[in-house]
Amino acid sequence: MGYDRLGPNEPGGSSRREPLPNLLNDATSRPPSSQTNSRLKKLLLFFSFLFIVASAVSVALRFGLRTTASEESNAPIRGKPTVAISRTCSKTRYPTLCVNSLLEFPGAVTAGERDLVHISVNMTLHRFGKALYLSSTISNVAMAPLVRSAYMDCIELLDDSVDQLTRSLTTVESTQDVLTWLSAALTNQDTCTEGLAGVRGYVKYKMSQQLRDLSRLVSICLAIYAAAGGDQDFTGIPIQNRRRRLMATPENAHHRFPKWLSRRDRMLLNMPAAAIQADIVVAKDGNGTYKTIAAAIKSVPDYSNRRTIIYVKAGRYEEDNLKVGRKKTNLMFIGDGKGKTVISGGKSVMDNITTFRTASFAASGSGFIARDMTFENWAGPSKHQAVALRVGADHAVVYRCNIIGYQDTLYVHSQRQFFRECDIYGTVDFIFGNAAVVFQNCTMYARKPMPFQKNTITAQNRKDPNQNTGISIHACKIVATSDLEASKGNFSTYLGRPWKLYSRTVVMLSYIGDHIHPRGWLEWNATFALDTLYYGEYMNYGPGSAVGQRVKWPGYRVINSTAEASKFTVAQFIFGSSWLPSTGVAFLAGLSV
Secondary structure, three states, rough: OOOOOOOOOOOOOOOOOOOOOOOOOOOOOOOOOOHHHHHHHHHHHHHHHHHHHHHHHHHHHHHHOOOOOOOOOOOOOOOOOOOOHHHHHHHOOOOHHHHHHHHOOHHHHHHHHHHHHHHHHHHHHHHHHHHHHHHHOOOOOOEEEEHHHHHHHHHHHHHHHHHHHHHHHHHOOOOOOOHHHHHHHHHHHHHHHHHOOOOOOHHHHHHHHHHOOOOHHHHHHHHHHHHOOOOOOOOOOOOOOOOOOOOOOOOOOHHOOOOOOOOOHHHHHOOOOOOOOOOOEEEEEOOEEEEEEEHHHHHHHOOOHHHHHEEEEEEEEOOOOOOOOOOOOOOEEEEEOOOOOEEOOOOHHOOOHHHHHHHHHHOOOOOOEEEEOEEEEEEHHHHOOOOOOEEEOOOOOOOOOOOOOOOOOOOEOOOEEEEEEEEEEEEOOOEEOOOOEEOOOOEEEEEEEOOOOEEEEEOOOOOOOOOOOEEHHHHHHEEHHHHOOOOHOOOEEEEEEEEEOOOOEEOOOOOOOOOEEOOOOOOOOOOOOOOEEEEEEOOOOOOOOOOOOOOOOOOOOOOHHHHHHOOOOOOHHOOOOHHHHHHHHOOOOOOOO
């Protein structure tokens, strides 16, 4: 995340902050591989088909939107909006763009406010589909490695967003699901534009044309949907659906498993690995179904509703581009234990790739579970951003795992995630991203950084006030490794800093070591986000937990209300009581027993 992220004096938080290697232009060309060409040709064919089908499904997709003005403040309203459109758009952050876009879309001028909720998502889906289709047409352009990396990020993320918007359109009554998917679509767009920020040339120019206003259109959808669902919560807390039944938190909730995993999954997460009948066995010595994890993932059918168990035997696995893509759903990876089954890599931004591409292992397929493994990036602190594990999967669980790196160790990119009994090691911003994520019974180890660096545990990048995202650290331990402990007087360590304007992080009922600076939290850049962020601490303990000298920012609070703290529990923040039981991972639904 920052160029070197050395402290509060680096450039502000409006971009993804990729380092700027010498290779920035499209001039140094690397032709796309035949595999890339084939995939993108299929993508073009798919979206040609998508538009034909979409036309039959909805009259709203009959023709493309005209390009809207990017500068909201200078854009005139083109036409006379209806009362319903005016009222609906007044609830958004970009009312002029909202009005102009709806006026151009078939059916909007005769729609009521309730129908405009659906129409706004449909309109945005059409724009994303069009952007993906047209962006794919430049795949054969010669690109330098960093440009190719940023471009492929955008293609993947646009593709994921089209899927999330499509699901939002067909699941219009499930408020929290839709808010999650819309939040993820906005995060995807943000990640794409951040990667492009570090490059220049023809590809960036062409992509910028296609990406124009996409983030704002998703923001409009979020605002309209949030307003329709009702928001009775105080500032900084996720929007709740008044129609959603509040979930009970029985006294033995911490012995139960969340409902979003099946009974079989709950059993799988408690059973010894040797007792599990795996669908696929990966073993480096050849005594399994496959020798590589990549081959195992490739063999799994797309969009499976059935849980597929991949048992990865003890060993060190270092494979390029290990990824559970969006189509690979309901995969469970089981290892032989922390430090025994190790997935490792050494990619960093110094290899002329984006931070997004550095992950030793990445997962975006919903229902992803990892248990009893280590994810590691060994690039080292001098290589700066180097991700060990990136998760953008909805309803993801990581259980009893080590996640080891330095800067940007764990990328909790998007959607709903739960980490339990994991050990996470790093230095600068080593837990970062914009998922709705709860860490429970985990240990965060701050390591010794490079000279003159400051450690920051978290860097949360919530960009829009209607995103239902944030980092919740609940009943965890925040400690120093032995090398930092021996020299902690020379390095400052903070609980977090605000990567984006509405950054949201809470630490609750956790042990905090004395390596944490008495101020607790670090500025990103001067006064950026200090009055819009939401940082909270609730009933922590340990030598670093005293709040008397904490920052005095408008957005920071010592939480004294149980009701406020409860908003960041498994049951209410990631609605885990509805999906976690089926994973088999023990969890605490509320604040305590």
